[in-house]
Amino acid sequence: xxxxxxxxxxxxxxxxxxxxxxxxxxxxxxxxxxxxxxxxxxxxxxxxxxxxxxxxxxxxxxxxxxxxxxxxxxxxxxxxxxxxxxxxxxxxxxxxxxxxxxxxxxxxxxxxxxxxxxxxxxxxxxxxxxxxxxxxxxxxxxxxxxxxxxxxxxxxxxxxxxxxxxxxxxxxxxxxxxxxxxxxxxxxxxxxxxxxxxxxxxxxxxxxxxxxxxxxxxxxxxxxxxxxxxxxxxxxxxxxxxxxxxxxxxxxxxxxxxxxxxxxxxxxxxxxxxxxxxxxxxxxxxxxxxxxxxxxxxxxxx
Numbered sequence: 001x002x003x004x005x006x007x008x009x010x011x012x013x014x015x016x017x018x019x020x021x022x023x024x025x026x027x028x029x030x031x032x033x034x035x036x037x038x039x040x041x042x043x044x045x046x047x048x049x050x051x052x053x054x055x056x057x058x059x060x061x062x063x064x065x066x067x068x069x070x071x072x073x074x075x076x077x078x079x080x081x082x083x084x085x086x087x088x089x090x091x092x093x094x095x096x097x098x099x100x101x102x103x104x105x106x107x108x109x110x111x112x113x114x115x116x117x118x119x120x121x122x123x124x125x126x127x128x129x130x131x132x133x134x135x136x137x138x139x140x141x142x143x144x145x146x147x148x149x150x151x152x153x154x155x156x157x158x159x160x161x162x163x164x165x166x167x168x169x170x171x172x173x174x175x176x177x178x179x180x181x182x183x184x185x186x187x188x189x190x191x192x193x194x195x196x197x198x199x200x201x202x203x204x205x206x207x208x209x210x211x212x213x214x215x216x217x218x219x220x221x222x223x224x225x226x227x228x229x230x231x232x233x234x235x236x237x238x239x240x241x242x243x244x245x246x247x248x249x250x251x252x253x254x255x256x257x258x259x260x261x262x263x264x265x266x267x268x269x270x271x272x273x274x275x276x277x278x279x280x281x282x283x284x285x286x287x288x289x290x291x292x293x294x295x296x297x298x299x300x301x302x
Contacts, residue, residue, distance in 0.1 A: 032160040035147040036134040040165050040174050041295055043128040047178060048288060048299040050128070054121045054185060061114030061192070062273050064107045065199050069266045071104035075204040101207045108200050115196045116220050122189050123229045125182045132175050133158025166294050177287050186230050187278035193219070193240060195273050202266070215240065 075097050135158045137148040151158060159171040196219065201212040216239045218224050227233045227240055234241050288299040 029160055029163055032134060032136070032147070033163075033165065036160065036165050036171065037295075039134050040132055040171065041297060043132050044174070044178070044288075044291055044295070044299060045297070046128045047125060047181065050121050050125050051181075051284065054118060057114050057117035057121060058192075058273070058276065061111055061118065061196075062270065064111040064114055065195070065273055066270055067107040068104055068111060068199055068202070069270060071100045071107065072202050072204060073263060073266070075100045075104075075207055097204070097207045101204070104203070111196060111199060112219060115192060116223070118189055118192060119223065119226045119230075122182070122185050123226050125185060126230050129175060129178045129182050132178065133171055134160075169294055174291070177291060181284055181287055184279045184284065186232065188276055189230070190232060190241060191277060192273065194242075195269055199269060215242070 078093050078097055078100075131150070133151075135148045135151050135156045162170045162172065165171055165174065194215075197213055197215060200219075213219065216237075224233055224238075224240070232241050233239070285300060292299045
């Protein structure tokens, strides 16, 4: 059964798929369709695989974030801890704090690595969405029809006039559904970046002075280039775009250093990270199921 065409959001990242349908000869369609089928199937296989990569990176990030919070809270409440027989050791609490701080620094680095992995996943998802069309390749060296997955500047729309790729759906509909999925991950990476910023910016000033991050900082080398691919870098400010959550609470693009955070707030951070607020998992599963049915592929298999 053919699904309803999903509504596109006005994000600037989605392409305009409407075009005049030109008549296509049956011979041209026969040559185009196998190449288009291989490409569309491959791009959706990549999306399904990248979704699993996201889950792995997000789970690792949650683990590292939890370790950061535990290390920080242990430092924060060290003065009130009863050290029992260890109390007679000189500077035992100071040394313990330093050890916990070093652990926190290690997990800060690991959290940042997990965030980078998630950004990479999203950029690959965007690239897959942009690579579903199959274009005729103009060549004079071979009489055989050849195809490319990027436009060579001709009037070829890459969808063979909007004919079905498999049974019912055109390339445009496959693209529509892919963008619906990917837009969820794009929204989620904005929220994850906000959480990373706050988690990297908590510290106990009784242990060490840490230079905090601002929203406008590049968290790792090349981050802004990656965010630009996903349309997450503002053209006006050349800074990462704020998540809807942050834009509701702040009128600036600079998030101040959170030196002190209570336990309840930090628990909310961890929980928010864990649930992937912007990703409707049941809808993603539904899309993968109906797309797989059209192609006769099970994308939900692990």
